[in-house]
Amino acid sequence: MVGAERSPESPRGWWRDAVVYQVYLRSFADGNGDGQGDIAGLRARLPYLAELGVDALWLTPWYRSPMADGGYDIADYREIDPVFGTLAEAELLVAEAREYGLRLIVDIVPNHLSHEHPLFRAALTAPAGSPEREVFHFRSGRGESGEEPPNNWRSEFGGPAWTRTTDADGKPGEWYLHLFCPEQPDVNWANPLVRSEFDSVLRFWFDRGVAGVRVDSASLLEKDAHLPDLVRSGGPHPYVDREELHDVYRSWRRTAETYSEERLLVGEIWLDDNERLARYLRHDELHAAFNFAFLKCAWEHAELTAVIETSLATSRRTGAPATWVLCNHDVTRTVTRYGRQDTSFDFGSVAAGVPSDLSLGTRRARAAALLTLALPGSVYLYQGEELGLPEVEDLPPGSRRDPVHFRSGGSDPGRDGCRVPMPWSGEAPPYGFSGGGDETWLPQPDGWAGYAASAQDTDADSMLNLYRRAVRLRNSLPCLRSDAFDWVPAGAEVLAFRREDFLCMVNFSGRPVSLPPGHAVLTASDTSTGNVLAPHGAVWLRRDRTASGPTRIPSGHTPGT
Secondary structure (H helix, E strand, O other), rough: OOOOOOOOOOOOOHHHHHHHEEEOOHHHHOOOOOOOOOHHHHHHHHHHHHOOOOOOOOOOOEEEEEOOOOOOOOOOEEEEEOOOOOHHHHHHHHHHHOOOOEEEEEEEEEOOOOOOOOOHHHHHOOOOOOHHHHHHHEOOOEOOOOOOOOOEEEEOOEEEEEEEEEOOOOOOOEEEEEOOOOOOOOOOOOOHHHHHHHHHHHHHHHOOOEEEEEEEEOOOOOOOOOOOOOOOOOOOOOOOOOOOHHHHHHHHHHOOOOOOOOOOEEEEOOOOOOHHHHHHHHHOOEEEEOOOHHHHHHOHHHHHHHHHHHHHHHHHHHHOOOOEOOOOOOOOHHHHHOOOOOOOOOOOOOOOOOOOOOOOHHHHHHHHHHHHHHOEEEEEEEOOOHHHOOOOOOOOOOOOOOOOHHHHOOOOOHHHOOOOOOOOOOOOOOOOOOOOOOOOOOOOOOOHHHHHHHHHHHOOOOOOHHHHHHHHHHHHHHHOOOOOOOOOOOOOOOEEEEEEEEEEEOOOOOOEEEEEOEEEEEEEOOOOOOEEEOOOOOOEEEEOOOOOOOOOOOOEEOOOO
């Protein structure tokens, strides 16, 4: 079986217009019946992904790990965690995926390792000032007896960013830095050993046919050598977006370019300053970076228009493709977020018990799917978004796993709600996710039978088939794999743009609007589309080739509505 027919591949880089499907492996499909997703489960679902029509798969970490942070605490980069399978299975997956026309992207986590990594274990048993400790950030504490952390930095997950060690004699020792969990000590990128080790890791996976890497927390690696207190000033941040970082990614780019099929480097970079972000996209650094401004943006006409315009301007200036992301394994699922009064996303505002109109959220999420897939650049699609899965906000007490929840004292619900295992078939948990009983590593809710892939497969109007149609059209229309893009004036509540003879319209209002004459509907987020675009809907149109003159969007709403 092969995926949907694609237009001829451009020599300019397969990632520039790719649709990349993010696999959170632990929650995708369970092949051995232990309630946790694994490589065997993913291999069995490759036909599903090929039918969806995506170009590549991005896998969250599958390396050996104690799972203190869902696998982002890595104890060995060259071994697959037994929960997921073996290195031999990983190599089979790479080869089998290519037979389906699917490339694999893996996660690289260069800011930190696991506290169980051999390098950190060696550092803990070595004395202060030793070469082993120089691989990480060990410091003496402040205060009379060193009882206070070396500086005031805070963990991204809440609480202090420092943990104190205990010496061999049982006395309190030095502190070590961890911008995330204590189980994730930060490595010291000023140390040549760190640089050579990660270059070796890149080559290890590139040599096995992996097509690229997603760089986790890509703006946090380098630290001010003095580790000063974080103060509010206009000077350089002591650990975010440091100038030295660019040398790291130039080195990685040189490594990627040594392969006959160049390997992709895509960065997770959370920066509000678009000019600073663009610096990572220079011709000799990263190939792409996630567009978090788009992900965080509210479902609002003017805001989205501005973000799209800025993103495309950055793409034209840097030559790097724009990327479009609605959701991932760290953020609230789109259906739930778009059903809230505040449809924007920010980590600082995540809270439990915020009401959501899932019907409205689903309508908006369907429209957003067509919007993202119609824009120039690449699309990153998180697993389950194609099923319209909502955030699971009522996980049973005691079932949560995310350290964010615990380090916030429970005030932050954490990220477990978007990581609940996928429903594949059946009327009750585990919905075909696992054949080994009802227990999954995170519990699935009752009432998900309608979201299951099998239930949506034969429903022409389902979210799954909306994505399939849109991706298939994107693959078959050369204009959607090009840089062509022009805004079409459409009023204050309708976003519209043209790509050659293709037109995308999105209605942000609560009333239907008329479609332009001389156009045929290719697909729409609302199946009731005739000559109108439904509220909170999107439509793809193709202009009649015999039509002349500019495209004109009728002003105002449909008469009588």
